[in-house]
Amino acid sequence: IEINYTFEAENERRQLGLPSRVRFKDHLSDQFTASTTLRGQNSEECVTTKLVLQEKIKDKLRPIPISVSVTITGVESSSLSARRERALPDLIPILNSNESGTKTTKVEFLKEGCGDDNECHSNLKLQYRFCTREGNEDRFTYLPIENGTPVxxxxxxxxxxxxIMVTNNPSDAKNPRKDGEDAYEAKLIATFPDSLTYSAFREMRGYPEKQLTCGANQNGSQAECELGNPFKRNSNVTFYLILSTTKINVDTTDLDINLKLETTSTQVNLTPITASAKxxxxxxxxxxxxAKPSQVYFGGNIVGESAMKSEDHIGNLIEYEFRVTNLGRPLKTFGTASLDIQWPKEISNGKWLLYLMKIDSKGLEKVSCQPENEINSLHVAESHNSRRKREVAEKQITDSKTFSLFSERKYKTLDCNVNARCVDIRCPLKGLDSKASIVLRSRLWNSTFLEEYSKMNYLDILVRASISVPAAAKNVKLTNEVAQVRVTVFPAKPVALYTGVPWWIISVAIFAGILMLALLVFLLWKCGFFQRSRYEDSVPRYHAVRIRKEERQIRDGKCKDLETKQWFTKWNENESYS
Known part of the structure; x- marks a missing residue:
């Protein structure tokens, strides 16, 4: 009898489109078909084959099913003489219909970290915390917690x-065999919102060994981290999922990340966790x-408002420049920011203070500040003459008051809180990338200062500005301080009124100088500074006595040797020499 037999490994995985974990050694496949012949009744034929385990398989928990099926393909023809002797025709044998034509057996993996029943009961636990990353370094700082939610x-x-920290420890220390066994194909699946995308991962701690790998799908909306196969008993791992924030915009108020642990081991409490942050x-x-310049002068003659035909007739030029620097994210995702200026237009009695001529911008689109009717409201002609130097009041009539070094200095501060009426000017910062400037060209109203502040020594004019985001949501925080610009205004009158220092101050100064000189001379005289030393007091004196020579005695034509006499001296010295 000719029999065909078929060996198949993991038929169910193949039907699911999954690769097989084994292959037959001689056939390089997970199935093959061959034939054999049974020579007679009660004869047996044994067929042996070998399985090879594939490399880097993940499923080490489930057994490998191997099935064998047989079919009868035919019967060998008998000899013609024997067939003639039989009266009955040949009958073809069939398989027993009460028995299955396919036999299946399972090959189990050896599970060292599981119980005696060869089943693994794991106890995976997950903890998480949001962090910020310092630059490109692997240093992380936990986010602050407000009302139990990270911000x-x-x-x-x-x-x-x-x-993320994952552990696999027994839930009951008194009964460690209950769970906490090896977790096969342990992995974490993280699903991110549209405002976050997966960037990378960093493993910091792993016990007893590091075997973590993470990968993401094409758009970075989901990441899958393999914790170990198996993730053994009493193991723990801590790692960081680094997420890009480039898609966060003004509509993003919360971050919700779905975290799910999976394993092929037995564990019933693996419910997903949502990691949330504000x-x-x-x-x-x-x-x-x-301000350019920061100091200006007023003077000359008073000119009425109706006579103002050119901006030169108004007064000195003052240009206020406000520089805006964006050190953070582009403003396009948060709406349009605006520069809000408190402009001191008038003094408290309604007279002009600073006349706004023009507003220009640098590094922005064409700026359109509101309200427009506050810009050159008198429609005077624009001038290109800067006139930033001091104007000398040559024709101003001076009063009889004279200048004194000890006179009380009078000054006043003009700002929106006191002594001035202000208008709010708003300039949209459209197209702001990193840097921009708003320049306000204005004129100091000279006639007002001549009428109201001619007796002042100086005045300070304060202009304040701040940045706001009108269309920003509640979760947008703008941290900026108010910029304050000070301009000091001096009258030109003190220069013309100066007539010299009073005579009594000069007299007192001369008398004090002579007195100090006389005192100095007296002290030097008492110290002997003016005495001269005498010659005889500084040179040593002495007295000498000369001893006369003895008369020479010549005897027999020879001169005798005479004894040499010594000089006798007496010194008289002063105690000091010069």
Missing amino acids: LVLKDQKDIALE VVLELLLSLTGV
Whole structure:
């Protein structure tokens, strides 16, 4: 009898489109068909084959099913003489219909970290915390907690991190065999919202060994991290999922990340966890202001408003420049910011203070500040003459008051809180990328200062500005200080009124000088500074006595040797020499 037999491994996985974990050694496939012949009744034929385990398989928990099926293909023909002797025709044998034509057996994996029943009961636990990442370094800082919820204050960070810690410990220390066994194919699946995308992962701690790998889908909306196969008993791992924040916009108020642990081991309490955090967007806008020039003068004659035909007739030119620097995220995702200026237009009695001629911008689209009727409201002609130097009041009539060094200096501050009436000017910062400037060209109203402040020594004019985001949501935080620009105004009158120092001050100064000189001379005289030393007092004196020579005695024509006499001296010295 000719029999065909078929070996198949993991038929169910093949039907699901999954690769087989084994292959037959001689056939390089997970199934093959062959034939054999049974020579007679009660004869047996044994067929042996070998299985090879594939490399880097993941499923080590489930057994490998191997099935064998047989079919009868035919019967060998008998000899013609024997067939003639039989009266009955040949009958073809069939398989027993009460028995299955396919036999299946299972090959179990050896599970060292599981119980005696060869089943693994794991106890995977998950904890998480949101963090910020410092630059490109692997240093992470936990987010602050408000009302039990982490709060992400997003400034210029390009990414954040989610710290994840997974453990596999027994739930009951008194009964460690209940659970906490090896978790096969343990993995974490993280699903991110549209405002976050997966960037990378960093493994910080792993016990007893590091075997973590993470990958994401094409658009970075989901990441899958393999914790171990198996993730053994008493193991723990801590790692960080680094997430890009480039898609966070003004509509993003919360971050919800779905975290799910999976394993092929037995565990019934693997419910998904949602990691949530609040989002606060902080705009890093820096505002500075400067006035050119910072000191101006007023003087000359009083001119009425109707006579103002050109801006030169109004007064000195003052240009206020406010510089805006964006140190954080682009403003396009948060709406349009605006520069709000408190402009001191008039003094308290309604007279002109600063006349706004024109507003220009640098680094922005064409700026259109509101209200427009506050810009050159008198429609005077624009001048290109800067006139930033001091104007000398040559024709001003001076009073009889004279200048004194000890006179009380009078000054006043003009700002929106006191002594001045202000208008609010708003300039949209459209197209602001990183830097921009708003320049306000104005004129000091000279006639007002001549009428109201001619007796002042100086005055300070304060202009304040700030940045706002009108269309910002509640989760947008703008941290910026008010920029204050000060301009000091001096009258030109003190220069013309100066007539010299009073005579009594000069007299007192001369007398004091002579007195100091006389005192100095007296002290030097008492110290002997003016005495001269005498010659005889500084040179030593002495007295000498000369001893006369003895008469020479010549005897027999020879001169005797005479004894040499010594000089006798007496010194008289002073105690000091010069």
